[in-house]
Amino acid sequence: MSLAGLINEYGYVALFAGTLLEGETVLILAGFAAHQGYLQLQWVVTIALLGGFLGDQFYFWVGRWRAEWVMSRFDQLVPAFGRANVLMERYPAVLIVVMRFLYGLRTVCPIAFGMSKVPVTRFVLFNALGAAIWAVAISGAGYLFGQAMKLWLNDLKRIEEALLFGIFSAGMFVWAWRRWSFSKKLRR
Numbered sequence: 418m419s420l421a422g423l424i425n426e427y428g429y430v431a432l433f434a435g436t437l438l439e440g441e442t443v444l445i446l447a448g449f450a451a452h453q454g455y456l457q458l459q460w461v462v463t464i465a466l467l468g469g470f471l472g473d474q475f476y477f478w479v480g481r482w483r484a485e486w487v488m489s490r491f492d493q494l495v496p497a498f499g500r501a502n503v504l505m506e507r508y509p510a511v512l513i514v515v516m517r518f519l520y521g522l523r524t525v526c527p528i529a530f531g532m533s534k535v536p537v538t539r540f541v542l543f544n545a546l547g548a549a550i551w552a553v554a555i556s557g558a559g560y561l562f563g564q565a566m567k568l569w570l571n572d573l574k575r576i577e578e579a580l581l582f583g584i585f586s587a588g589m590f591v592w593a594w595r596r597w598s599f600s601k602k603l604r605r
Contacts, residue, residue: 424455429464432456436468437475439523441555446584448559452567458560465552466545469517473527473544480531487528501529509535513543517551 428450435443444465451458479487488498501522504512513535516526530540562584 424450428456429460432461432464433468436465436552437472440465440469440472442584444552444555445559445562448556448561449563449584450559451556452560452563458556461556462552465556466548469551470545470548473517473548474541476524476527477531477537477540477544480528480533481537482531484528484532487532498525498529498532501526502533505529505533505535510539510543513540514547514550517547 428447432440432443432447444461447456447461447465448458450456451461501512504522505526512526513530517523519526527540527544
């Protein structure tokens with residue numbers, strides 16, 4: 418199956434699944450694919466907003482219902498919860514909006530908010546706002562990257578598979594490096 422066929426068949430599903438988790442790489446790729454005409458940008462933004470929102474809502478409810486289990490099972494995250502709580506006390510609304518941009522706290526923040534006394538409706542509203550900003554900004558970056566590559570390279574279609582593979586590989590490398598460095602910090 419060709420790249421175009423794979424994206425047409427599984428692009429939106431992969432985007433939703435990726436944005437339920439951390440999703441920046443898959444969202445940049447989807448923005449680039451939208452620039453290339455494989456996906457529709459408005460659907461990329463909508464699906465990313467929904468996936469990002471639902472993923473953080475899930476983690477919020479994990480914190481609300483299973484806080485003790487999370488703290489006992491993932492004790493290496495206790496320092497990250499401490500950092501999240503400090504930020505939460507100072508800037509609660511702002512943190513809900515920007516938490517998906519804070520690497521190392523992306524999953525921890527919604528769980529910490531779930532463990533706190535933040536009202537559900539407040540979290541839902543600010544989480545929706547944050548998901549919207551994130552979906553537009555990151556997919557827009559991928560789309561603009563496609564536009565820049567089109568201006569820079571005469572025949573972008575000819576090398577788009579290599580470019581998509583390069584973006585994916587770079588994203589996976591950065592993700593793995595961040596995971597490794599974050600886990601190294603937690604072990605200190």
